[in-house]
Amino acid sequence: MYQIITDFTIGDITQGLEGADFSFEARNSSGVSGFDSAGFIANLTMPYGINQTFTWNNIHHLLINRLELNRAGIEVYPYSEGDPTGTPLLELRLIFRSRIQFVLWQSAINDLVPESFFNRAFAPNRWLAAQNAPPELGLTTPYVAGEFVPFVPIRPDGCVRRIITDRTIAEINAFDVGGTDFNLSLKVGTTELSFSRLNFQLSEQPLSSYLIMQEDHLWITPYTNPQSGEQHLAFETFGQDLKLYKSSADAANSFLTNFVDIAFDPARIVQQPNNEFVVTGVQDFCANPDDPANPNNPPADPAPTDPDPTDPDPTDPEENMSALQALQQIWDKTQSFYGVCFVDELSAGEIEDVTDWCQSHYRLPFFVVTDSADAIAATTAINQLNYYTHVTTYHQSHDEVGAIMGMALDQKFDQPNGIKTLKFKTLVGTPPTPIGETLAGQLDAAGVNYYTSYGNPDAPVLMYSQGFAGAGKFADFVMGLHWLRNDAQVEVFNTFRINPKVSQTEGGMSVLKAGVARSCMRGVDNGLIAGGQWNGQPLGTVNTGDFLPTGYYIYADKIRNQTQQVRETRQAQPISVLVKGAGALHGADISFIGEQ
Amino acid sequence: MTLPIQLVVGANILLNPPLLGTDPFGRGLVIGSSTNARTAPNELFGIYRSPEAVKEDYGVEAPEYRIALRYFAQIPRPKSLMIATVALIPSPPPPIGV
Numbered sequence: 092m093y094q095i096i097t098d099f100t101i102g103d104i105t106q107g108l109e110g111a112d113f114s115f116e117a118r119n120s121s122g123v124s125g126f127d128s129a130g131f132i133a134n135l136t137m138p139y140g141i142n143q144t145f146t147w148n149n150i151h152h153l154l155i156n157r158l159e160l161n162r163a164g165i166e167v168y169p170y171s172e173g174d175p176t177g178t179p180l181l182e183l184r185l186i187f188r189s190r191i192q193f194v195l196w197q198s199a200i201n202d203l204v205p206e207s208f209f210n211r212a213f214a215p216n217r218w219l220a221a222q223n224a225p226p227e228l229g230l231t232t233p234y235v236a237g238e239f240v241p242f243v244p245i246r247p248d249g250c251v252r253r254i255i256t257d258r259t260i261a262e263i264n265a266f267d268v269g270g271t272d273f274n275l276s277l278k279v280g281t282t283e284l285s286f287s288r289l290n291f292q293l294s295e296q297p298l299s300s301y302l303i304m305q306e307d308h309l310w311i312t313p314y315t316n317p318q319s320g321e322q323h324l325a326f327e328t329f330g331q332d333l334k335l336y337k338s339s340a341d342a343a344n345s346f347l348t349n350f351v352d353i354a355f356d357p358a359r360i361v362q363q364p365n366n367e368f369v370v371t372g373v374q375d376f377c378a379n380p381d382d383p384a385n386p387n388n389p390p391a392d393p394a395p396t397d398p399d400p401t402d403p404d405p406t407d408p409e410e411n412m413s414a415l416q417a418l419q420q421i422w423d424k425t426q427s428f429y430g431v432c433f434v435d436e437l438s439a440g441e442i443e444d445v446t447d448w449c450q451s452h453y454r455l456p457f458f459v460v461t462d463s464a465d466a467i468a469a470t471t472a473i474n475q476l477n478y479y480t481h482v483t484t485y486h487q488s489h490d491e492v493g494a495i496m497g498m499a500l501d502q503k504f505d506q507p508n509g510i511k512t513l514k515f516k517t518l519v520g521t522p523p524t525p526i527g528e529t530l531a532g533q534l535d536a537a538g539v540n541y542y543t544s545y546g547n548p549d550a551p552v553l554m555y556s557q558g559f560a561g562a563g564k565f566a567d568f569v570m571g572l573h574w575l576r577n578d579a580q581v582e583v584f585n586t587f588r589i590n591p592k593v594s595q596t597e598g599g600m601s602v603l604k605a606g607v608a609r610s611c612m613r614g615v616d617n618g619l620i621a622g623g624q625w626n627g628q629p630l631g632t633v634n635t636g637d638f639l640p641t642g643y644y645i646y647a648d649k650i651r652n653q654t655q656q657v658r659e660t661r662q663a664q665p666i667s668v669l670v671k672g673a674g675a676l677h678g679a680d681i682s683f684i685g686e687q
Numbered sequence: 688m689t690l691p692i693q694l695v696v697g698a699n700i701l702l703n704p705p706l707l708g709t710d711p712f713g714r715g716l717v718i719g720s721s722t723n724a725r726t727a728p729n730e731l732f733g734i735y736r737s738p739e740a741v742k743e744d745y746g747v748e749a750p751e752y753r754i755a756l757r758y759f760a761q762i763p764r765p766k767s768l769m770i771a772t773v774a775l776i777p778s779p780p781p782p783i784g785v
Binding site: 428435577588 | 718732
């Protein structure tokens with residue numbers, strides 16, 4: 092972060108001007124086309140009555156709003172080393188601040204702007220001779236250089252809201268073949284913005300060294316992924332709501348590719364009821380003052396020497412891995428588990444990563460979050476992405492994750508009616524969480540589970556609620572489908588193994604379908620599947636609204652319909668199975684109608 | 688001197704090939720980073736059938752033991768628990784670029 096603070100206060104700078112103009116320029120050396128210089132002319136009159144000449148970058152606006160970000164990536168605002176809100180405005184100095192190195196210099200004085208801002212704002216000893224300036228700036232007049240200071244976020248809590256692209260800058264650039272353009276719609280707070288390819292200037296600059304763009308309280312800056320070391324783009328605001336989207340009009344524009352399509356995974360782009368396609372995954376990030384990995388913090392004391400170098404060293408980032416990496420490492424060695432939990436409480440981002448992985452690997456993670464607001468935020472974020480494979484519980488003690496996992500995994504798929512719901516179940520040895528009705532409603536709405544007491548306070552019943560697995564699904568049904576998938580997979584595999592050969596004929600297909608049917612019949616026995624009306628999409632001879640008496644229907648196209656090309660790869664026809672879950676009752680309304 | 692009747696009547700024993708079983712849906716995995724007494728070749732993970740076995744490897748102070756105690760306390764009692772040990776510290780996201 093670079094900054095320049097004026098030597099004199101706003102009152103001194105503006106005193107006695109009475110309508111005379113002055114001008115100055117801020118310039119940086121990035122050479123980004125269109126952003127390399129910006130001047131503004133201010134018309135200073137009475138002490139508070141500072142008028143502006145230009146619509147953007149005006150000191151009047153600056154002094155009223157106490158914050159102004161201009162197009163050169165330099166922000167200007169009133170500054171005091173003490174409490175700025177307690178200091179009269181005229182006694183404040185001005186600060187110019189940017190993440191890029193920059194200088195202030197005096198543009199040509201002419202009849203329209205006869206007064207020099209610098210003569211009024213800076214003492215003579217602040218001036219540097221023009222020949223000392225970096226030659227690329229091409230300065231011919233004295234200037235004031237920006238001083239490097241450790242990065243201090245502008246918001247007092249040091250937090251930003253941000254979106255990081257899934258694709259790297261190189262991948263985004265690779266899309267730009269033959270000058271293809273793209274566009275992007277953005278909303279920062281209530282301000283709507285729109286950018287095109289030219290705003291980003293991705294391919295022409297060494298992006299590692301400076302930010303790309305700063306406008307309307309928005310930073311677009313390179314972000315280095317700590318694991319891969321690859322550069323992505325981060326869109327950041329200082330706490331304002333941030334939305335990247337394409338409108339239905341953008342989506343219909345076949346001439347311009349939309350930035351969200353080339354920079355983000357399709358799973359992150361969610362269609363809204365108003366037909367906007369919005370990028371999900373906005374993070375709130377606060378710089379942790381105690382984090383030694385944060386280069387903005389002063390260097391930490393040297394770490395004590397590790398007595399045994401083979402021990403995992405928690406202070407060495409080289410030796411640590413993320414929760415997801417840990418899970419992947421174990422998966423490489425063994426797949427002999429189903430439930431997953433972690434000894435440490437995970438952050439919202441790690442919960443999302445682990446859930447994503449588990450959903451695609453048919454495993455069920457259990458999370459306990461010890462703060463109700465964090466639990467609601469984390470679950471809401473991942474449920475919006477339609478993940479239905481996680482059991483997240485709000486409880487004051489993280490260790491209870493063991494109790495929840497032990498209770499939930501007790502599903503006896505090989506026994507008649509061996510499946511149980513999680514709701515109404517007691518956790519042995521686990522204290523309840525005191526939860527009011529309001530909080531319970533919020534937790535239910537967000538899909539967070541909890542363990543609390545119900546009923547008469549003198550003799551309460553402790554039970555687990557509601558058994559959610561995310562995105563409106565219940566954990567017992569998700570576990571059941573995971574089991575059914577694996578059981579049918581094993582059946583078909585074993586069919587291949589027992590038989591000398593399964594012919595590529597209708598007879599062979601029947602043998603495979605019989606294996607799937609055995610799994611489904613076990614599903615009926617254990618209570619996962621039951622007969623009912625099929626309300627989903629039609630398949631084979633089953634139409635929407637048909638009654639499935641067995642609760643399942645297995646369909647594969649005729650083998651004679653295979654193309655010769657597919658036939659020569661010895662693949663069976665794809666088998667589709669409709670499964671009607673038996674479901675479970677979680678509540679009831681009972682009315683008593685009396686008569687005498 | 689006699690000849691084996693195998694020369695006249697061939698008879699062989701054929702066993703069905705071993706078949707695959709389903710995944711262990713009743714087994715949970717706990718991922719932690721506490722030091723433990725397991726040695727190669729089971730350094731990365733171990734399968735435990737009682738909290739006492741966990742105590743032997745991890746001691747009573749480790750969070751792995753506290754979680755295992757609660758896991759095995761449930762009724763019906765779960766049959767087994769896998770505990771894996773990695774160099775794991777959930778880390779906060781990296782700082783924004785300067």
